[in-house]
Each structure stands twice: as structure tokens, then as C-alpha cells.
Amino acid sequence: KAGVTQTPRYLIKTRGQQVTLSCSPISGHRSVSWYQQTPGQGLQFLFEYFSETQRNKGNFPGRFSGRQFSNSRSEMNVSTLELGDSALYLCASSKDLAGGTYEQYFGPGTRLTVT
């Protein structure tokens, strides 16, 4: 079974620009979560989408947004990029939460550098 894939793997953008990152979950997984990883703040939860709806949200400004498509693929968008947005962005997918068990599978991440 193919794992979580993220594209692109590396990205360089300039301050003020916007960027879109893509995540394809494991087949059959309906939940997709996004995390930001930086040396200073560590791993922080951005948001989660399930069945095309945002179900949970972290404490990030409105410049960070996302969406999920009917095939469960997800995109996240960052507008008006700032230098502090330079980070590794990780996507994770999981099956439905029904049943009380839970396990997230992470992709390799997209390394975003803002100059």
C-alpha cells in the first residue's frame, strides 16, 4: 500500500508570495492533518480535514488555510508569506475514528524556505 505523499518536497518562495502544498493520503484514509515543524516551535498542529470539512484547527493565523477534495487529497495554502513560515510542513492521514482506535501516518514533508 502506498504511503502518504506530499508535493513538492522542497520549495523556495519570497516574502509576500503565497504557496500551495499538496498531500495525498493513504488509500482508504479519510482524515488528513497538517503540522508545521520548526526548530524553535517544534511540531505544531495546523488543522485537520475529514470528509471535505475542517474538523479541528490549531492556533495559526488566517493566512494558513486548507481544503480537502472528494478523493481525500488535501491542500494547504499560506498567503502573504513571512520569513517565519520557513518550516517543514508535514501531512498525516488516518482512517475514520469510529471504533475508538486512532493512528496517523505521516508523509515525508514539504520543506518550505521563505527568503
Add this chain to the structure above:
Amino acid sequence: AQSVTQPDIHITVSEGASLELRCNYSYGATPYLFWYVQSPGQGLQLLLKYFSGDTLVQGIKGFEAEFKRSQSSFNLRKPSVHWSDAAEYFCAVASYSSASKIIFGSGTRLSIRP
């Protein structure tokens, strides 16, 4: 608010020696607890998880962890480390109501001495 503390930023152990990585959490109810490993340039891989039941959980790669409610701890152990275990290890917590919103600790970097 939920939080996770990993008090050791960096640990070095000799190959073949035993390992224990510490993790303390703060959460009101019974949490979901996880240990993840991240190799350089890679995403996160789940080592093991605790939801309920037996407090000693076995994971992949020979790792195990013990949930101690009285100490709010979930320490990761391995009886004999291999050079390939060198990586960053993250303890994490989530709640049943927001199981997708995982709160991660700051991580412990493990180095292996030949």
C-alpha cells in the same frame, strides 16, 4: 491544556546499551499517548501507541513504553540499541474528542556511540 514534556534534549548511549527516553504529559482525562521517531530529512514514523488496557505496550523495532498514570509518564525503552536507532524521538498526546489534534513534545535527539 494538554502538554507534553521531554526533559532530555539530547542523549548519547553506547551501541548495545539500554535506553530510556522520558516523557511526561499533562492532561485531565485518559489520553491517547504516542511515540514517534524521525530520521533526518524524513517524516514521522509511529513506534507505538497507548489508548487503554495493558499499561506496557510493545512497538516496532524492539521498543516498548509504560504508561504510569500516577506519574503522568509514558517513558520509552529499548533493551539494546543499534546504531540505526540514532534519530529524533517525539512523545505525543491526543484526546478522544480531538484525536487528530496531536500535541507533540519538543523531542529527544538520540546519538549512538560506537
